[in-house]
Amino acid sequence: MSLEKTPVTVITGFLGAGKTTLIRQLLRNPDGRRLAVLVNEFGDVGVDGDLIRECADANCPEANILELTNGCICCTVADEFIPSIERLMAMEPRPDHIVIETSGLALPKPLLKAFDWPDLRSRITIDGVITVADAEAVALGRFAPDPARPGNTDAGDGTDADHETPLSEVFEDQIACADLVLLSKPDLAGEEGVAKARAIIAAEAPRPLPVLVLAEGAIDARVVLGLGAAAEDSLDARPSHHDGFEDHDHDDFDTIVVDLPEQSDPEALAARIEALANARNILRVKGHVAVEGKPMRLLVQAVGPRVRHQFDRPWGSQTRQSRLVVIAEKGDIDRSAVERALA
DSSP, X not given: OOOOOEEEEEEEOSTTSSHHHHHHHHHHOOTTOOEEEEEEOSSSXXXXXXXXXXXXXXXXXXXXXXEEOSSOTTTOIIIIIHHHHHHHHTSSSOOSEEEEEOOTTOOHHHHHHHTTSHHHHTTEEXXXXXXXXXXXXXXXXXXXXXXXXXSOEEOSSSSEEOOOOHHHHHHHHHXXXXXXXXXXXXXXXXXXXXHHHHHHHHHHOSSOOOEEEEBTTBOOHHHHSOOOOOGGGOGGGSOOTTTTOSOOOOTTEEEEEEEEOOBSOHHXXXXXXXXXXXXXXXXXXXXXXXXXXXXXXXXXXXXTTEEEEEEEEEOTTSOOOEEEEEEEETTSOOXXXXXXXXX
């Protein structure tokens, strides 16, 4: 058996940035590589895994696609992440390259540290960390520190209170760990928005980073895979807000799953989701919905008030069950209010 290390690419980025779209593109055009994919969902409804499995083929058979739901793998390294990597490495034939899609709320640094474990380090190298950033959201300042509390002051407990929001902390950690940043949704941002997003990322990055524009996930696999970054050897150059802390959590965010009856009008549902996002600062809504008289299931994906929906595939033997995952900052989710708004 070859002693050559298997390269792993970590694809990170905030909720709805376009990570799954990028991975689907890589699976369709892997540049001759046999791939394996580990996809992580923050909610327990596996939408991204379904989308990725649709692209399974000889280069990445369905058995090579593993899904971890209901939590971030950065929090479950020993219990879930490492056993999953071991399972992928044990496959015959062994994958040429492993791609990991983190949850949109995941902090990349704890995940990178896991590769320093002796049992993995001898067999795996982190080929690169790719951060997908929503150009429009970045340009609009969605991930900026709280403008109502500017400046850096001492919190009184020995820590630096720079008034970061939960969103800005996650975004900055994802940028700080990156070897390459891909700016998605340039059509929504426009040229001015893309330029502004580039400037914001350059200001946040701890070192110069290449930044490329990504439209609908379309990019040559050779640009993303094969960076040879060996990120496990440069952890100190990838700072995190949680450096120095043994544990971290995601208590700043809440997620709920909402069950809905069959819908008669997809456009009306989309309008309700948009209104909910605007009224309660909802970050992400995604799931599948049954529509009256339609044999296909409706895939619903929303980032803030931007809602997209399409029929993706027949229900077949699957139960016609409408379920949506709703994610927001803590305090912005009231289950009864959300259910009333979507019903």
